[in-house]
Amino acid sequence: MDGTILLFLLQDGITNGAIYALLGIALVLVFAVTRVIFIPQGELVAFGALTYALLEAGKVPGTVWLLAGFGLLAFVFDVVAAARERALARRLAKAVLIDLAIPGALVAATLAVAGRELGSGAHFALTLALITPLGPLLYRVAFQPIAGASILTLMITAVGVHLALVGLGLVFFGAEGLRAPAVSDLMVTIGPMLVTGQSLAVYAVATVAIVALWLFFDRALWGKALRATAVNRLGARLVGIRTGFAGSLAFALAALVAALSGVLIAPMTTIYYDTGFLIGLKGFVAAIIAGLASYPLTALAALGVGIVEALASFFASDMKEIIVFMLIIPVLLWRSLKHTHVEEED
Amino acid sequence: MNPRRAFLLLVVVLVLVPLVPGVPIFWITLLGNVGLAALVAMGLVLLTGVGGMTSFGQAAFCGFGAYATAVLTTAWGWSPWAALPVSLAVSGGAAVVLGLITVRLSGHFLPLGTMAWGLSLYYLFGKLDLLGRHDGLSGIPPLEIAGHALTDPRAVHYVIWIAVIAAGVLTTHLLDSRIGRAIRALRKGQIAAEAFGIDAARTKLIVFVWAALLAGLSGWLYAHVQRTVTPAPFGLNAGIEYLFMAVVGGSGQIWGAIVGAGLVTLMKEALQRIVPALFGNAMQLEGVVFGIVLVALLQVAREGLWPHLARFVPGRPRTAPAEAAPLARRMLGAGDTSRPLLVLEAARKQFGGLIAVNDVSFKVGRGEIVALIGPNGAGKSTTFNLITGVASLTSGTVKFDGAVISGTSPQVIAGRGVARTFQHVKLEPEMTVLENVAMGAHLRGRSGVLASMLRLDRRDEGRILKEAATQIERVGLTEHMTKPAGSLALGQQRVVEIARALAMDPELLLLDEPAAGLRHFEKEALADLLKRLRAEGMSVLLVEHDMGFVMGITDHIVVLDFGTKIAEGPPETIKTHPAVLEAYLGGAA
């Protein structure tokens, strides 16, 4: 193997790693705030990619019906919960706005503009707008009713949501794979390397997204509130932070990040309704390596995962997935040994 | 209907179904599939519901069983029966290797680990030439009995269900035994289990391997029923499906596994028929329905269906035999009586910068009641944890009967005769008081896994239960013997913990706030009991806030404040000790 191939593999690894980093950071965020191990994030990535590809192809993506359906379901949940707590009058208007009006407006907008060749920028924005609300709606329907349950119960629920979303992906997007056209045909030569415009876009978007998240957590009151919820749920409630809303916000950010990642990979590979799972899992491996706790470590680990994957696909393409997933076992073991006796600390 | 009748009814129905004329073959095949799934789900119930280890990778063990026999019977020409032990050995061996790692994973890391190896093994099955890569292996011979090939689903039905029933009976026996109690103690954390000498990692491994053997058996049967093996049924989705069955059935109930497997298999079948009729094409909607049902189930009925069914077959709680040979007892005071039983020498525990226990030294003599007192947060519970090996010392030593015990494990310390209770009660609330107390006598029994499964442990088990009943009587809770421990008042639960500690036949009893939550007369009864124990030669170290209680029974008091020993001596001296008064009453006095 010569240097060029190695450089090529590294570049490939870093491009994928940047996407895994985004996903991993979102997973850490969701886990910290809600204790949910958000396995179905991968599905949202695939939905993002497919939505973008369909919009680019001038079609109405099935996402709109998915969004409308989840909105309706969340509305039912909200109304029932409010009625039970005898607070229907107080909460109805909000439920109508969040569960019906916003998804409804997005569906209408998509139906109106689909096929009008608005350009990639508009499709990109529309994709983000369609996928992001799915996060809080999923949280409302699947996780919020059992927000106090054990991590394990939440995790099995997450697996249930994953199963359901893969199936729904097949229903709403079909079994056929899609690939979006590249953002640009740009090719840049940096030394011996040939870097595609798409890769540059990935680096740029990932960097901007990570910096934006960092600013949000460090400066904004709501960012601090999310961190506070992650550090100490009871403490957060005692200062008046609604942890349910914090959960919704975390899921919204995770869905936004998933949509972003989806749009970025859509031109790089053919995406099927069930492709997301494996992509999400790799972000997940990175998040676990970082103990589901540290954002910078997650980003670093994600780049590592991307590079290992790229090298493995060259040297042992058959064993690529096996190598990536077995990476996690020693890490889990190490984390567990560090974690002994958390049972009784009082 | 009692459980025995319900069980017989199940067997009769299973025997008769294939014999009823006109029952379509298709139904029989379906019932066989239910049995194959039930085998795996049963192991998973034990692993997840009882043992507290959630596995998403269980399908991989079916894969080991299935591929092992497929290779041996197709490439090597072995007979299926000869391949059975190898199939089981391969799944069991794989379980030992994976289990050694997996049981050491804590909390949610464990299911994530099973997901990782489950997924990796699935890919591995599809990449190995030996296993036919993605196409798998075909041409596997059917099972044969006395020269007759079992190709008729009716015949296969009997083989499958004999395996299921046998597995269910063995597993039920296992749970209703000394080892079973150890397994059930694991779910709520290991500290209590280890305090009674249960080797948590080993017990978990036993469960893990048994669950894998059941899955391997299912895989072996599957290979010879389907006659072809591909990677798909051994992937992560299949693993999730099996877990789903266990949850649907009720994830603590062995027989619930059959209910779960039945419902899920039938639901899958129904969906495969209904969906094309509704949508015009064969879309795989099982995932959607399974996912939604799983999420809904966790929201409305986290216990699964079995508890609702079990109301119709109420079981009788186990009771102790009227007569049983007493267990061997430890000779109290058999050691060198000239030296104290327990000695702490400059024991120190540091958590980061915080010094929880600061070079504390004290002794507990034989046949003495010593109290450890101090304000909240003074380091009393941490000191208990240092003595019992739950926490490790930063420096210093703890000696018991002359030997250094610091640095050893809680099981070893328990084995030497140190029993304890907990400040936050650690009983199994669903188990009866009798079973909880019997857990204390774990180290005094001998029967292992095989003996338990085959019911060769009944004599041993009877002696343990008899001992537990004796201790319950001793602490005055006989009338509560067969109630679930969780139904007792908190103060009584503390007394159950004392009975459990006594069942260990200890030489030293460590009691963490034994009188908290007790009414006045209950406290008096407890004080009498402790005095009796002392008269019998037992030594007691207790942490307690009720000063009246402490002053009335102790020989010696050690006072801690901010992790440091500020005074020690007989009760009369402590009452008037200026440093003690200062610590308790504070500057605001």
Added chain:
Amino acid sequence: MSEPLLEIASVAVAYGKVRAVRGVSLSVGGGEIVTVIGANGAGKSTLLNATMGALPLAEGAIRFAGHDVGRLGVEERVALGLCLVPERRELFSTMTVEDNLVLGGFRVPRAVARDTMAEVYDRFPRLKERRDQLAGTMSGGERQMLAMGRALMSRPKLLMLDEPSLGLAPRIVADIFRIVADLRASGVSILLVEQNARAALAAADHAHVMELGEAIVSGPAAELARDDRIIRSYLGFH
């Protein structure tokens, strides 16, 4: 005054089947300090947590500042001016002192929060010195001050303190009780749960003694401090 600020009526709180608190009633008037004393496990903390809404009520009603708050969430009670400093402080340990205070004012307008923070810094100069330090790295006494400061950021009408002296050196305990007295002087009502019965009775106007989940004795604090049974059970060595 017609209605007390806080009124707890026949409240029961259960963990599963076990009732940790049964039939407890008490009230706190404006500008009053009321204390609840009792042994470990008597149900004192459970009562405070249920009053705050962190635990559901099994029975009974809670009225606060003219509202029936028994079914409201914690956040809504905070917004009404009820605030709890819990036994374990529940600080945001990996965040700075200042961020902890900022979040304490989550429910109040920015300008008010800014002014309140200045007041809190005046009351606890120590916190101002350590504003950029992480909460988790502070000493026990400083953590208690931060917890109280964070609670004050929400401008409470009633402050509930759960074992504020827990694990603190006597000198610091004295500081804490001085601050409690100051707070009352500035118009904040206080419901105080304490193991340190002597100090609590000295600070309070009215007291309740809990045992096994029930309030067994109530009365003016000064009277209870002279009660023989109380002295024997809760005031330690005499």
